[in-house]
């Protein structure tokens with residue numbers, strides 16, 4: 001099978017298969033394993049400090065000399081309403097107490113959210129060849145700085161309108177993220193009502209509308225789904241959930257096992273963990289926050305408040321109080337090394353001819 005196309009040429013990779021950036025799950029080891037196999041690993045650094053960003057990049061570089069992408073979050077930094085934030089945290093503490101979870105509350109006065117703008121110069125300095133982002137369109141100056149340094153930029157769209165917006169902004173490759181996708185929706189133009197277009201409908205409509213290469217994301221789990229995405233007009237695919245169960249993933253055991261035992265109906269879209277819509281396997285925390293009927297603060301405030309609960313839950317391998325981000329095809333995930341998962345995806349696609 002001939003895998004060469006415009007996308008593999010631009011990204012300088014052998015196979016047009018991108019391991020999705022997954023903050024909280026992806027490790028430098030996962031990124032390097034995929035890049036070493038000839039795909040494109042993606043290192044997520046959204047919400048992280050400049051120092052941590054550089055540290056993770058350098059760690060990844062120790063493990064691979066192949067190209068990999070670094071993934072940013074393009075959202076604005078919100079002002080923090082202290083009384084509202086404290087009131088929210090009180091409600092979250094009640095939930096944690098109900099489940100006897102021992103965790104450290106956030107000092108609301110000390111909350112600081114980093115912007116992607118603090119990371120751009122590090123990516124240029126580290127000679128990162130590909131930068132992807134979600135939750136918006138990065139600013140013109142950052143696009144210019146990256147392009148002037150030969151960086152290929154990938155943006156995320158959940159509707160044709162968002163894809164056109166990214167195209168007009170000069171973004172080189174568009175990831176079309178269908179509603180099946182695990183993790184946060186990349187939506188940034190119309191989140192009320194949330195675009196809920198499936199990968200099968202979104203990919204051909206974006207591919208027809210814009211000239212740039214399209215990556216299909218959402219439900220890519222095996223050779224059949226890769227083949228289908230390519231037939232629909234994508235030049236490549238971005239798979240996330242397929243790597244959540246990998247040996248190199250940070251997902252705790254109960255999370256990995258939940259993937260394998262999940263039904264097609266088990267994932268839900270929820271704002272309970274971060275305030276932004278995201279897809280994961282339904283659990284107690286989702287249900288509890290749902291019942292509170294809260295007004296969600298702008299992202300990432302709630303994400304910051306739930307972080308200590310999630311991390312305490314992960315320490316005790318408690319899947320009920322942490323994020324179980326996964327797409328609608330979660331049960332098709334493999335619990336294997338990332339390189340084996342990657343090779344299986346490629347081999348299955350090749351068998352289909």
Ligand SMILES: Cc1cc2nc3c(=O)[nH]c(=O)nc-3n(C[C@H](O)[C@H](O)[C@H](O)COP(=O)(O)O)c2cc1C
Pocket residue numbers: 020021022023025044046071133134156177180181182183184217218219220238239240241242244325326327328329
């Ligand atoms: C655990 C998890 C974390 C994610 N974190 C990010 C992230 O940090 N940045 C990003 O652009 N997308 C993130 N996503 C979304 C993926 O990029 C991608 O759109 C999605 O995984 C594709 O659908 P699939 O899970 O069905 O393969 C995440 C997805 C998952 C499952």
